Amino acid sequence: VSTLILGEHEGGQLKQSSLCAVTAARAISDDNSITMLLAGSGPSLQQAASHAASIHPSMSQVFVADSDKLSHPLAEPWAELVHLVQQKGGYSHIIAASSSFGKNILPRAAALLDVSPITDVIEISGPQLFVRPIYAGNALSTVRYTGVDPCLLTIRSTSFPLPHISSDSKSEAAPVSQVDLSTFSEDILDKSRFLKLTSQDTERPDLGSARVVVTGGRGLRSAENFKLMEKLAEKLSAAVGATRAAVDAGFVPNELQVGQTGKIVAPELYMAFGVSGAIQHLAGMRDSKTLVYTLKEGVADYGLVADLMLVVYCFCSLNKLSQKLALKI
Amino acid sequence: MKIMVAVKRVIDYAVKIRVKSDKTGVEMNNVKMSMNPFCEIALEEALRIKEAGFATEVIAVSMGPAQCVDTLRTGLAMGADRAIHVDTSTSSSATNLTPLSVAKLLKKLVDLEKPGLLILGKQAIDDDCNQTGQMVAGLLKWPQGTFASKVILDKEKQVATVEREVDGGLETLYLDLPAVITTDLRLNQPRYATLPNIMKAKSKVIKKVTLEELGVEIKPDLEIVQVTEPPKRKAGVIVSSVDELIDKLKNEAHVI
Numbered sequence: 001v002s003t004l005i006l007g008e009h010e011g012g013q014l015k016q017s018s019l020c021a022v023t024a025a026r027a028i029s030d031d032n033s034i035t036m037l038l039a040g041s042g043p044s045l046q047q048a049a050s051h052a053a054s055i056h057p058s059m060s061q062v063f064v065a066d067s068d069k070l071s072h073p074l075a076e077p078w079a080e081l082v083h084l085v086q087q088k089g090g091y092s093h094i095i096a097a098s099s100s101f102g103k104n105i106l107p108r109a110a111a112l113l114d115v116s117p118i119t120d121v122i123e124i125s126g127p128q129l130f131v132r133p134i135y136a137g138n139a140l141s142t143v144r145y146t147g148v149d150p151c152l153l154t155i156r157s158t159s160f161p162l163p164h165i166s167s168d169s170k171s172e173a174a175p176v177s178q179v180d181l182s183t184f185s186e187d188i189l190d191k192s193r194f195l196k197l198t199s200q201d202t203e204r205p206d207l208g209s210a211r212v213v214v215t216g217g218r219g220l221r222s223a224e225n226f227k228l229m230e231k232l233a234e235k236l237s238a239a240v241g242a243t244r245a246a247v248d249a250g251f252v253p254n255e256l257q258v259g260q261t262g263k264i265v266a267p268e269l270y271m272a273f274g275v276s277g278a279i280q281h282l283a284g285m286r287d288s289k290t291l292v293y294t295l296k297e298g299v300a301d302y303g304l305v306a307d308l309m310l311v312v313y314c315f316c317s318l319n320k321l322s323q324k325l326a327l328k329i
Numbered sequence: 330m331k332i333m334v335a336v337k338r339v340i341d342y343a344v345k346i347r348v349k350s351d352k353t354g355v356e357m358n359n360v361k362m363s364m365n366p367f368c369e370i371a372l373e374e375a376l377r378i379k380e381a382g383f384a385t386e387v388i389a390v391s392m393g394p395a396q397c398v399d400t401l402r403t404g405l406a407m408g409a410d411r412a413i414h415v416d417t418s419t420s421s422s423a424t425n426l427t428p429l430s431v432a433k434l435l436k437k438l439v440d441l442e443k444p445g446l447l448i449l450g451k452q453a454i455d456d457d458c459n460q461t462g463q464m465v466a467g468l469l470k471w472p473q474g475t476f477a478s479k480v481i482l483d484k485e486k487q488v489a490t491v492e493r494e495v496d497g498g499l500e501t502l503y504l505d506l507p508a509v510i511t512t513d514l515r516l517n518q519p520r521y522a523t524l525p526n527i528m529k530a531k532s533k534v535i536k537k538v539t540l541e542e543l544g545v546e547i548k549p550d551l552e553i554v555q556v557t558e559p560p561k562r563k564a565g566v567i568v569s570s571v572d573e574l575i576d577k578l579k580n581e582a583h584v585i
Binding site: 074100105106108115116129133134137140141142143144146188190193194197199244248255261263268279280291292305307311321325 | 340342345346348355427428429432451452454455456457458459460461463464465466467468470471472473474475476478490493494495496497498499500501502503504505508513514515548549550551552553554555556557558559562563565566567568569570571572574575577578582584585
C-alpha cells in the first residue's frame with residue numbers, strides 16, 4: 001500500500017485539510033508509505049515542502065513540482081501532474097481533501113487514469129471500502145472499489161482528525177525531491193488562465209477548522225443585523241457561517257455558506273440564528289458536537305438534530321447572548 | 330456555436346428520502362422525480378447565452394432508463410432545441426452508471442455534435458458526486474470552469490471568462506473555447522416552462538441512442554455494498570433563557 005496525497009499550501013504552510021488526508025492515508029493501512037505532492041512556484045513552495053516533510057513521522061517523501069505553469073492550482077496542469085507522478089510511482093491510492101481544490105482536480109486526474117474516483121469519503125473501512133454520504137447526508141453509502149490501481153479519494157477533513165504532531169519532528173524529516181517535469185505534457189495548459197482571486201479579509205478563524213461556528217440565516221433579515229453575528233463570533237473566538245438563503249440575499253459573501261453545496265463544518269459548538277433548518281443546510285453541519293438553535297415558535301427541522309434549543313425571537317436572543325457573554329469573558 | 334447541456338433525472342429536492350429496509354438503496358417507487366436543480370441552472374445558462382446571440386442551438390442530453398425522456402421533455406419545454414437520450418435500459422451492466430461512464434458517453438456525444446461549450450451542473454443532489462464535468466473535461470482535453478457563479482463569453486476571441494466559487498472566495502479564469510463549465514447555485518435563476526412552450530416541446534425531437542451504437546463499454550469499478558441511515562442524534566432540550574443556555578454550554582457541554 002502506498003499513497004500519494006495531493007497537498008494544498010498557502011503562505012509557505014501546508015493546509016490543515018491536507019494534514020487530515022495524512023490521517024486518512026493511515027486509516028487505509030498502518031504500513032502505508034505516504035508521499036505528499038506539492039506544486040507551485042517560488043520560495044513559498046519550498047517552505048511548504050519543508051513544513052510538509054517534518055510534519056509527521058509517517059511521511060516517507062515529499063515531491064515538489066516547481067513550475068510557472070503550476071503557480072496557480074488550476075485543474076488542467078494539476079491533473080497532468082498527477083498522471084505523470086502516478087506513472088512513475090505506481091501508488092495504490094491517491095488522496096486529496098474535499099476542498100474546492102481537491103474537488104476540482106481529483107476527478108479530472110481520475111479520468112486521465114481511467115478510474116472511478118470516490119469523493120467525499122467520511123470513513124475508511126478497508127483499503128477498498130469506503131463510506132460516503134449521499135442525498136445531502138440523509139443516507140450513507142458504503143462503496144467497494146473493484147477497479148485497478150490507483151484508487152482515488154477525496155476525504156472530508158471534518159471526518160479525519162488532525163494527526164498528532166511529534167515534538168522532535170526535525171530529526172526525522174522526510175526527504176524532499178523535485179518532480180522531473182521534462183516530460184510534462186503542456187499542450188492543453190495554455191487553454192486555461194488564472195485572472196484573479198477575490199476574497200474577503202477577515203480576522204475570524206477559518207470556517208472549516210474553527211472550534212466554534214455561529215451561523216445566521218435569512219431570519220436575520222439584513223446585512224446590518226448580520227453584523228450581530230460578527231460581534232458574537234468575536235466574543236466566542238468563533239468563525240461566522242451563513243445559510244444559502246443569507247448568501248443569496250447578499251448579507252455575506254459566498255465563502256461563508258455552510259451546507260450541501262457550501263462548506264462542511266463539524267465544530268465543537270455550532271450556534272444557528274434565524275435558520276430554518278433546510279436539509280441542504282443540515283448536510284453541512286450535522287456532525288457538530290453541540291448544536292444550539294434559536295427558534296421563534298414551533299420546532300423546525302432542527303428539532304431533529306439540535307441539542308439545545310432556545311425559543312426566542314432571534315435578534316433579542318442574539319443581543320442578550322452577546323451581552324451576557326461579554327460580561328462573563 | 331452549439332451548446333450541449335447534460336441533465337439528470339433525480340428524486341425531487343423537496344422529497345424526504347427513505348432508505349430501503351434491505352439496505353440496497355433509497356426508495357424510488359412512487360417518488361416524485363425532477364430535473365437535478367444544478368442541471369436546470371446549466372440549461373438556463375445555455376439558453377441565456379443563445380438568447381444573447383452567442384450560440385445557435387442548445388442540445389439537452391441525458392443518460393439512463395426510458396423515463397429520462399420526461400426530464401428531457403422538461404428541458405425542451407424550458408427552451409432547448411433538441412435532445413438526445415442515451416438509453417441504458419438495454420444494457421445490464423449500466424444499471425449503475427458511474428460518473429466515469431457518463432463522462433465517456435458525453436465525450437462520444439461531443440465528438441459527434443461538436444459543441445463549443447458543454448455545461449453541466451456541478452453535482453447531482455442524489456449521489457452528490459461532483460465529478461462528471463471535471464472528468465469529461467479531462468477526457469476531451471478541454472479546459473474546465475467548475476462551480477461557476479458567472480460566465481461571460483467573448484465571441485471574437487472565443488474565450489469564456491468564468492467566475493468560480495472557491496473556498497477562499499471567488500476565482501476568475503479565462504478559458505479558451507471549447508470548454509466545460511459546471512454550474513453553482515448562484516449562476517442564475519432558472520425559468521419555468523410556460524404552457525405554450527410545454528405544448529411546443531411535444532413536437533421537438535428526442536433522438537434515442539444506445540450504448541452499443543455509441544460504442545462505449547461500461548466497466549463497473551464501483552460496487553455499492555449497502556446504503557444505511559445516518560446515526561440519529563439524541564433528542565434536543567429546549568432551554569427557556571439565555572442564562573440557562575450559557576449555563577448548559579459551560580457546565581454540561583463544556584464548550585465555552
